[in-house]
Amino acid sequence: xxxAEKFEKTKMENKIPAKDxxxxxxxxxxxxxxxxxxxxxxxxxxVIPPANSKEVLELGVRNSIEGICLPYKxxxxxxxxxLDRGANTLMMFQAPGxxxxxxxxxxxxxxxxxxxxxxxxxxxxxxxxxxxxTLQAFWHVTRCINPWKYxxxxxxxxxxxxxxxxxxxxxxxxxPRELNKGDAEKCYEKWLKITDETNSIWQAKRLKKKxxxxxxxxxxxxxxxxxxxxxxxxxxxxxxxxxNQNIEKELGEMGxxxxxxxxxxxxxxxxxxxxxxxxxxxHRERSVRYADSYMKRAIGGECIETIGDTxxxxxxGIDGIIHISPFSCMPEIVAQNILPKVSREEDxxxxxxxxxxxxxxxxxxxxxxxxxxxxxRRRRLxxxxxxxx
Amino acid sequence: xxxxFPSKVGIxxxxxxxxxxxxxxxxxxxxxxxxxxxxxxxTKIINEGSKYVxxxxxxxxxxxxxxxxxxxxxxxxxxxxxSIQSTGYKINNCSKIRGLPEIIRNVIDREFVxxxxxxxxxxxxxxxxxxxxxxxxxxxxxxxxxxAAMKEGFKIYNNFFKMAKSGLxxxxxxxxxxxxxxxxxxxxxxxxxxxxxxxxxxxxxDERISLNIIKKLEKMDVKVYTSLxxxxxxxxxxxxxxxxxxxxxxxxxxxxxxxxYLNNHKVxxxxxxxxxxxxxDSLMVDEMxxxxxxxxxxxxxxxxxxxxxxxxxxxxxxxxxxMLMRKKRAKMSVKPKSTETSKNDVVVGEExxxxxxxx
Numbered sequence: 177x178x179x180a181e182k183f184e185k186t187k188m189e190n191k192i193p194a195k196d197x198x199x200x201x202x203x204x205x206x207x208x209x210x211x212x213x214x215x216x217x218x219x220x221x222x223v224i225p226p227a228n229s230k231e232v233l234e235l236g237v238r239n240s241i242e243g244i245c246l247p248y249k250x251x252x253x254x255x256x257x258x259l260d261r262g263a264n265t266l267m268m269f270q271a272p273g274x275x276x277x278x279x280x281x282x283x284x285x286x287x288x289x290x291x292x293x294x295x296x297x298x299x300x301x302x303x304x305x306x307x308x309x310t311l312q313a314f315w316h317v318t319r320c321i322n323p324w325k326y327x328x329x330x331x332x333x334x335x336x337x338x339x340x341x342x343x344x345x346x347x348x349x350x351x352p353r354e355l356n357k358g359d360a361e362k363c364y365e366k367w368l369k370i371t372d373e374t375n376s377i378w379q380a381k382r383l384k385k386k387x388x389x390x391x392x393x394x395x396x397x398x399x400x401x402x403x404x405x406x407x408x409x410x411x412x413x414x415x416x417x418x419x420n421q422n423i424e425k426e427l428g429e430m431g432x433x434x435x436x437x438x439x440x441x442x443x444x445x446x447x448x449x450x451x452x453x454x455x456x457x458x459h460r461e462r463s464v465r466y467a468d469s470y471m472k473r474a475i476g477g478e479c480i481e482t483i484g485d486t487x488x489x490x491x492x493g494i495d496g497i498i499h500i501s502p503f504s505c506m507p508e509i510v511a512q513n514i515l516p517k518v519s520r521e522e523d524x525x526x527x528x529x530x531x532x533x534x535x536x537x538x539x540x541x542x543x544x545x546x547x548x549x550x551x552x553r554r555r556r557l558x559x560x561x562x563x564x565x
Numbered sequence: 566x567x568x569x570f571p572s573k574v575g576i577x578x579x580x581x582x583x584x585x586x587x588x589x590x591x592x593x594x595x596x597x598x599x600x601x602x603x604x605x606x607x608t609k610i611i612n613e614g615s616k617y618v619x620x621x622x623x624x625x626x627x628x629x630x631x632x633x634x635x636x637x638x639x640x641x642x643x644x645x646x647x648s649i650q651s652t653g654y655k656i657n658n659c660s661k662i663r664g665l666p667e668i669i670r671n672v673i674d675r676e677f678v679x680x681x682x683x684x685x686x687x688x689x690x691x692x693x694x695x696x697x698x699x700x701x702x703x704x705x706x707x708x709x710x711x712x713a714a715m716k717e718g719f720k721i722y723n724n725f726f727k728m729a730k731s732g733l734x735x736x737x738x739x740x741x742x743x744x745x746x747x748x749x750x751x752x753x754x755x756x757x758x759x760x761x762x763x764x765x766x767x768x769x770x771d772e773r774i775s776l777n778i779i780k781k782l783e784k785m786d787v788k789v790y791t792s793l794x795x796x797x798x799x800x801x802x803x804x805x806x807x808x809x810x811x812x813x814x815x816x817x818x819x820x821x822x823x824x825x826y827l828n829n830h831k832v833x834x835x836x837x838x839x840x841x842x843x844x845x846d847s848l849m850v851d852e853m854x855x856x857x858x859x860x861x862x863x864x865x866x867x868x869x870x871x872x873x874x875x876x877x878x879x880x881x882x883x884x885x886x887x888m889l890m891r892k893k894r895a896k897m898s899v900k901p902k903s904t905e906t907s908k909n910d911v912v913v914g915e916e917x918x919x920x921x922x923x924x
Contacts, residue, residue, distance in 0.1 A: 243847025475664035506660035506844040512619045514671040
């Protein structure tokens, strides 16, 4: 019990007065846009570290231990860059699944303190505490007591999350079908910028509609035969375009429609909303239902989602699965062991890609190309067979 | 007991066998079920296991799969594969240990029945539920019988730990506990050097995986302490003392044990033994290395996988032991006298003054 109390205390450090706080958090995909909107409307100052790149990764690798997984190395570098740019309060989100992720903050705290940085660490532990704890953490960071500001912040944040998700989904759909190469990408970038600049609730609520309208204007080849691939695997690697070497773009340009099952907005809604308001079957519940004959229990991380999605995809006529995970990720190794059987029994091609800081782009692309070839061949064969009948 | 139900259960000699076998043995015996163990780990078993799983999987899991295959070859139809999810609130095991039944179910394509109880204290599935899940497979539903069997299990388990803590080797303690003997504490032999090995039981006590590290060290005249020599309370306190929090279920075996000996200065060095690609170990060993640096305690990190060569392993061990010996000799040669200690105090005082002036 004693240790538990101590742990609670270390979760929310409180050395720096609220008005001096400059907040930073690790980068993961486009999470910075909605979070910035939320915190700024609560009256906080924020620092956004540079996007993940080779230099960022190098900095992280230099300062972390050898055996730790890739996301930690990037997170640590993000923290260091943010601290160098004037941040003094670091936030971290811990998801309900428990693997090494739960230890990240403890390690980062120790490493950064031994390097001589001075800061407060605030941890958002989302294990079964959800909305109440999240609000408490935001209050702790900003000391904002105005409920209107909370309303504004959260509705801005959520609407921006959904807008980005919509834009991404449309991008995945449009990219393989577009007539002029690069249109969809341009449109996506444009809307990201607009989403970032939007500052009123009324406009934020209309973002989603506008994005859909704008994407509809892009000329596409509607009758094009496009294979569909599900992208599944570890949360961070899926959402961070640098870490997964922009696999979505590569696949899109090869003429494949990508469907990513983990979208940040969906996940956040499921985690934060009290279960009474959440009527739909959540992604996790669906995965548990579909994975039933292969897995009987959740084992942490996104393992059960990976298996559930694969079975779901096979039952819904998806052409193939690409499973990506960082090197030595424990839950995904279990998933990798189970996937061959799922692939065999459900008759769906699956490719596992393991990523680390040494991954070379050329070899990576070759493997993806070979996989897409295989899927196209299978698809042609299927169409041929159905014609014969 | 119903005749349609089996009277034999196979337990693979890997992973939780090394920590909990005395309990399992007493429990099954009391229920009237015969326990069949797989053979001791050999290179053949490791190779057999490696065939079934992907190459990224760590060595202990490969060994586990090998043992399950070995049991199946022996003709066992019921195999005991527990899933120990967490041993306390939010104190989780490694995902691969949590998902052992999932791995076994999906990689081995043979006819057999798996007994897969879950222990998950985060979700309030305690030890009794764990035992009930096992008993239900054999159609034993009487709560009294299950409780009595648990008691029997604990008896052997406690005897085992008591003997092991007093200094008996793992194998002797296990043998005596199962035969229901209690052996008196042997004389504590004083040796010139002593080290503590921090490592999971399934790595350390498996003679093939650990390449018999304990015997090798004892041959070099080194006294070896392991997690068996430290009680649960001591290791919990030790973790608390060095300012860490128990995060992993097997943190007591590693950080707890090492921290206990780090605090009481009973050892000259720490050996960390871990399998390649082990997630929890990568963090725990690093944590310990940090504290060792602060306390000037030598630490060596030995990583093992299925290709580890014995020669290189011995060389590293010998070098480490030599280094410890040299360090100790250097320390012994300048024997502090009673007057010298007071002198030392003065010197420290002067240093402090100097530092404060410099500031």
